[in-house]
Amino acid sequence: MTLKMASGGKLLMDWELVYPVGPNLAFHAGCTIGNNFYIHGGIEKKDGKIPTNRFYCLDSSMTWNEITSPTCPSLSHHAAVELGNRYLVLVGGWTGKTRTSNVYVYDTEKKFWSFPTVSGFPEGGGLSSHTATHMDNGVILVLGREGGLRTQRKHGSGFLLHGSPDNKQFTYSEYTQATSSRSGHTANVAASTLFIIGGRDNELLEYKSSFKSVVTDKGATEKFIEVAQKLKPLDKYPSGRKNHVTVTGQGALLIHGGETFDGKSKEPVGDMFILTAKPIKMYKVGTTDINRAGHVCGTVDGKIILHGGVGKGNLVYGDTHILTFHI
Numbered sequence: 001m002t003l004k005m006a007s008g009g010k011l012l013m014d015w016e017l018v019y020p021v022g023p024n025l026a027f028h029a030g031c032t033i034g035n036n037f038y039i040h041g042g043i044e045k046k047d048g049k050i051p052t053n054r055f056y057c058l059d060s061s062m063t064w065n066e067i068t069s070p071t072c073p074s075l076s077h078h079a080a081v082e083l084g085n086r087y088l089v090l091v092g093g094w095t096g097k098t099r100t101s102n103v104y105v106y107d108t109e110k111k112f113w114s115f116p117t118v119s120g121f122p123e124g125g126g127l128s129s130h131t132a133t134h135m136d137n138g139v140i141l142v143l144g145r146e147g148g149l150r151t152q153r154k155h156g157s158g159f160l161l162h163g164s165p166d167n168k169q170f171t172y173s174e175y176t177q178a179t180s181s182r183s184g185h186t187a188n189v190a191a192s193t194l195f196i197i198g199g200r201d202n203e204l205l206e207y208k209s210s211f212k213s214v215v216t217d218k219g220a221t222e223k224f225i226e227v228a229q230k231l232k233p234l235d236k237y238p239s240g241r242k243n244h245v246t247v248t249g250q251g252a253l254l255i256h257g258g259e260t261f262d263g264k265s266k267e268p269v270g271d272m273f274i275l276t277a278k279p280i281k282m283y284k285v286g287t288t289d290i291n292r293a294g295h296v297c298g299t300v301d302g303k304i305i306l307h308g309g310v311g312k313g314n315l316v317y318g319d320t321h322i323l324t325f326h327i
Helices: 220-228
Strands: 003-005 013-019 029-033 036-040 055-058 064-066 079-083 087-094 099-107 112-114 117-119 125-134 140-148 158-164 169-174 186-190 193-197 205-208 245-248 252-256 271-277 280-288 296-300 303-310 316-325
Touching: 013 280, 029 079, 029 087, 029 296, 036 087, 036 296, 036 303, 079 125, 087 140, 099 117, 099 125, 125 186, 140 186, 186 245, 186 252, 193 252, 193 271, 205 280, 220 252, 220 271, 220 280, 245 296
Parallel strands: 087 125, 117 169
Antiparallel strands: 003 280, 013 316, 029 036, 036 055, 055 064, 079 087, 087 099, 099 112, 125 140, 140 158, 158 169, 186 193, 193 205, 245 252, 252 271, 271 280, 296 303, 303 316
């Protein structure tokens, strides 16, 4: 499970297996709250149409604990954010029948689900393979795939989601800054810049300034810049990709895996890149042995966690890894 430097030489990072038999899930949603990493839903086989309601928590001992309850919603291709370092908020997703714009909230202290009222979303539409990014002002920025329940069209719409788990009400409003049509992308804030990556066969990177940096878990994420300083920046961006993961660091982003649009691979890839925010440059760290798409990443006690996804043989995996550094 080593990472091969793009130019050969000493390894800078690798994925270390810490839990080989976790939940077999792909296109699930993950979120860090406190010292725990939560994952919810997803599919249990590639191209599965029926999402699961399985719900798990990974603690600092690197052990998965199932916390599924009868009230857990069944969703895949949804998004998760934390609010108030207490609430896990699920936004949209595929229910097995339709794309939904509903919001689902799990209280990690009282350990129960609530189902807020939701307003403001276009009638007859829903969300899947979108992103939900928690801004510093408490608003959730929702970008990406928004389709009619029948036409399943894609366009570049975006929404601002306002609300409170305590009031059990959330409202969508239109996000006025135009963005490109994307599906299976990522959206992260680093150094006051919003970076939208992938989700289409061209224009890999889109970015917008004047965003307040979100608070990120320090620790391993501080080393992204240090790794980039040991590499040569790419002359041009790599091919478009989707269903990858992106981890926010201190002034940089880590990008891993996904499915490419270049036609060279019929399975997910293990490529790893670092994107620095100032200046905006991309570096290829190398190609990992962990080829994944539809996986999730988060942090626990400063360690970067990778779990699940579709991998080699187009199988759905349940292993869990942490990112280690050799710099």
